[in-house]
Amino acid sequence: MVSYIIRRLLLIPLTLFGIMVVNFAFAQLAPGGPVEQMLAKVQGQSVEATARISGAGSQETMGRAAGEGAGKYRGAQGLDPAFVKEIEKQFGFDKPPLERFIKMMGDYLRFDFGKSFYRDESVVHLVLEKMPVSISLGLWSTLIIYLVSIPLGITKAVKDGSAFDVATSWAVIVGYAVPGFLFAILLVVLFAGGTFLSVFPLRGLTSVGWESFPWWQKILDYFWHLALPVSALVIGGFAGLTMLSKNSFLEEINKQYVITARAKGLSEGRVLYRHVFRNAMLLVIAGFPSALVGILFTGALLVEIIFSLDGIGLLGFEAVVNRDYPVMFGTLYAFGLIGLVLNLVSDLTYHLVDPRIDFEAR
Secondary structure (H helix, E strand, O other), X not given: OHHHHHHHHHHHHHHHHHHHXXXXXXXXXXXXXXXXXXXXXXXXXXXXXXXXXXXXXXXXXXXXXHHHHHOOOHHXXXXXXXXXXXXXXXXXXXXXXXXXXXXXXXHHHOOOOOEOOOOOOEHHHHHHHHHHHHHHHHHHHHHHHHHHHHHHHHHHHHOOOOHHHHHHHHHHHHHHHOOHHHHHHHHHHHHEOOOOOEOXXXXXXXXOOHHHOOHHHHHHHHHHHHHHHHHHHHHHHHHHHHHHHHHHHHHHHOOHHHXXXXXXXXXXXXXXXXXXXXXXXXXXXXXXXXXXXHHHHOOOHHHHHHOOOOOXXXXXXXXXXXOOHHHHHHHXXXXXXXXXXXXXXXXXXXXXXXXXXXXXXX
């Protein structure tokens, strides 16, 4: 198993490098980069103001600028090439793509992710600032999903075909079919002053003046704000895990070792939770790390927007829209590395849950 872990660890840098190469190449091909966006904003000024900025005051100069700039950037028409080059230098686009990529990867190896183009803050500071929101949503929703889905799936397997199984299956189908953000909108309408009740807050993770609250009131206020967004994520995410738990148990219950255990006189609870559970929960338990990171970093974007929660999902979305490349690639590198490590952790969890699974032998 040690050699398998070493091989997987050696593959992580190569896989991460491939991810960065593909995404960097697509980003260069996509229109509307940071230089074009800045030039488009500058174009909103008058021609005279642009001429004063660039030092080009004559119509002849402006004509040459329009001809030279338009060939590279759509927003460069009418601007002095010197001014365009200054904007390129500001964003680091005065160097060829290969040189920029090599420098970026060299900085990332030292975990130097640079500064945001538009916020004048380091990428690390921005991520750490948004992380509490995403951790709160991801951690609590994942824990509740597992605490609800596993017992529900086991009960459905034991009572397969019963009225309880049929009734809960309808709830599972609804939860699977309707996205979490639609449940979020429904919860806002029902409980956050949308149309009916105004029981829960609509925005933020804490109330104004939270720092001055006593500790018990801080905890209550924190969960009061989390109630609706976490409920939306749980309702939208428990269905798949519930059916996975049920199907895993059904598959194990019909195996020969279960029949043998019952023939020996073991109680039903001992058979289910001592023998069946360990094998049936293999896929469920081993998938916990990847499920957590999925909800933590990708699953809560629309829920964050609906409830005005400034987390990692919203940060990444704004970075893509604004072509904030340091934030885009910095978070991609960091979370890609986390995802690859968690994939290895998932494999190790398989082995810990069931030592018969030997990835090294395979």
